[in-house]
Each structure stands twice: as structure tokens, then as C-alpha cells.
Amino acid sequence: MLTITTAHQMHSAVAGFRKAGRTIGFVPTMGALHDGHLSLVRAARAQCDIVAVSIFVNPTQFGPTEDLAKYPRPFERDHALLEAEGVELLFAPSVEEMYPARATTFVNVEGPSERLDGKSRPGHFRGVTTVVAKLFNIVTPDRAYFGQKDAAQVAVIRKMVRDLLFPVEIIVGPIVREADGLAMSSRNVYLSPEQRKQALVLRRALDAVEEAFCSGQVDPTVLHERAHQTFAAEPAAVVDYIELVDTDTLEPITGRIKLPTLCAVAAKIGNTRLIDNTVLHPRK
Numbered sequence: 568m569l570t571i572t573t574a575h576q577m578h579s580a581v582a583g584f585r586k587a588g589r590t591i592g593f594v595p596t597m598g599a600l601h602d603g604h605l606s607l608v609r610a611a612r613a614q615c616d617i618v619a620v621s622i623f624v625n626p627t628q629f630g631p632t633e634d635l636a637k638y639p640r641p642f643e644r645d646h647a648l649l650e651a652e653g654v655e656l657l658f659a660p661s662v663e664e665m666y667p668a669r670a671t672t673f674v675n676v677e678g679p680s681e682r683l684d685g686k687s688r689p690g691h692f693r694g695v696t697t698v699v700a701k702l703f704n705i706v707t708p709d710r711a712y713f714g715q716k717d718a719a720q721v722a723v724i725r726k727m728v729r730d731l732l733f734p735v736e737i738i739v740g741p742i743v744r745e746a747d748g749l750a751m752s753s754r755n756v757y758l759s760p761e762q763r764k765q766a767l768v769l770r771r772a773l774d775a776v777e778e779a780f781c782s783g784q785v786d787p788t789v790l791h792e793r794a795h796q797t798f799a800a801e802p803a804a805v806v807d808y809i810e811l812v813d814t815d816t817l818e819p820i821t822g823r824i825k826l827p828t829l830c831a832v833a834a835k836i837g838n839t840r841l842i843d844n845t846v847l848h849p850r851k
């Protein structure tokens with residue numbers, strides 16, 4: 568595996584593969600890799616000739632009081648995991664490489680960027696789309712892989728790709744869960760053993776919504792209430808949002824659920840903010 572730290576070197580490496588007619592699959596990450604990331608790497612491996620992964624903890628997507636400084640950075644471990652997956656290119660740039668001094672250009676997807684996580688983390692999605700646009704320009708992938716756990720991020724990136732005509736196919740991998748149902752996240756390492764159990768309330772809230780929906784409940788207000796009641800039974804959880812929204816626009820669903828609907832939840836357990844979601848598919 569070739570580890571590359573500059574955009575210039577990455578352009579040359581990719582140009583070589585392109586000249587040889589190879590397709591490039593790209594998995595952007597912030598490192599601290601878990602099985603969710605590795606499932607995306609494996610999907611890229613199965614569908615593309617060359618797999619490129621980036622590890623970059625992107626400062627512009629963190630708010631001033633968020634966990635940028637303490638975000639886990641186990642680079643050696645991540646490097647070994649990617650090597651074991653047969654990844655060809657690892658892009659691990661510095662902050663200075665990705666944000667040259669006096670850079671004042673940002674990418675903002677108006678609309679969905681202000682919803683869900685974008686509402687509670689102002690500027691978060693502007694940071695995500697800015698860095699992903701830069702990474703797409705550097706790696707020029709044929710396909711890029713993202714996890715469904717970050718469903719709002721997926722909606723925002725899909726719209727950016729459509730709006731800015733990026734010639735890249737976005738592939739979304741399913742949520743990968745621990746044996747007890749907790750969605751895998753690099754932030755799970757912050758949880759104490761007790762908080763780890765309390766965190767299961769996110770999955771329970773989604774289960775309650777799914778159960779009601781499968782029994783025929785299609786009123787979003789009632790479904791929202793089911794999730795709310797489940798969270799209320801776990802006092803350690805501070806709910807940020809429970810939302811039933813259109814999977815593309817992230818606009819709230821009003822009236823009865825007719826189209827695939829994203830039910831997304833976010834909550835803090837101690838200082839750790841966790842997210843999870845499910846998609847409700849109405850029967851025809």
C-alpha cells in the first residue's frame with residue numbers, strides 16, 4: 568500500500584492507474600477505523616480495480632466546543648488494517664495540505680445542510696462537503712463509499728454530487744452494528760461500560776418506531792412519540808433530535824408516511840453524541 572500525503576503525489580498515482588484503464592473506488596474516513604469502515608473498503612474492493620482510502624480528521628466539520636482535539640487517531644493500527652484489506656492507496660494529508668493558508672472557498676449545500684445534524688451542529692455539513700469536494704478533486708474516484716449510519720451526510724453529499732456534476736457514483740453501505748445492536752462509530756470508544764449499555768436506547772427507540780410502523784401505524788407524530796417514550800425511560804440520554812424525514816431532502820414528513828422515510832435519532836450519553844437511523848419502507 569502506497570501512503571501519500573500530498574495532493575500532487577495523489578494526482579500522479581491516480582493518473583498512472585487511470586492510464587492503465589483501472590477504475591478507482593474511494594472510501595473517505597477520519598480514521599479510527601472499525602468494521603463499518605472496513606465493510607465499505609470491502610465493497611470498494613469487490614467493485615473497483617483500485618481502492619483508495621483517505622484518513623483526515625477534518626477540522627472544519629467540528630464546532631468550537633466539539634471533540635476535534637481528542638478525536639482518536641490510531642494511525643499505525645488503521646494503516647495495518649487497510650494494508651490487510653489490500654488497499655492500494657492511502658491518502659493521509661496534513662491540515663495545511665487540505666487547507667492552504669488563506670483558503671476562503673467553501674462548498675455549502677443549502678437546504679439539507681441545515682437539517683438534522685446540520686441544525687444542531689451549525690457549519691458541520693459545510694465542513695463535510697468542502698473536504699469531500701476537495702478529496703473528490705484529488706482522488707477523482709469512479710465510485711465513492713459512505714455509510715448509511717450518517718444518513719444525513721449521505722443526503723447532503725448526494726445533492727452536492729448532483730448540483731456540482733461530480734462524475735462519481737455514490738455507494739451507500741448498510742449500518743454495521745455491534746452484537747447488541749449499537750451502531751459502530753469511532754466515538755463509541757468514549758463511552759464507559761455503563762454508558763455503553765445506556766447507549767442502546769438509540770437502537771431501542773428505532774425498534775419501537777419500526778414495530779409500530781410494521782403494525783400499520785403511518786402517522787409520523789405517533790411514531791415520533793414512540794421513540795420519545797423509549798428515550799424517556801433512559802434518563803442518561805439527552806435527546807438532540809428524533810426526526811421522520813424525506814430520505815433525500817431531509818424535510819419533515821407531514822401527513823401519513825407514503826414514501827421511504829428516514830427515521831433518524833441523535834442523543835448525548837454523557838459528553839458523547841451518538842446518531843442512528845432506520846428507513847421505513849411503506850408497503851405498496
Ligand code: PAF
Pocket residue numbers: 595596597623625628695698699717720
Ligand atoms: O464520515 C466521515 O468520516 C467524514 O464526515 C468524512 C466523510 C470522511 C469527511 O470528513
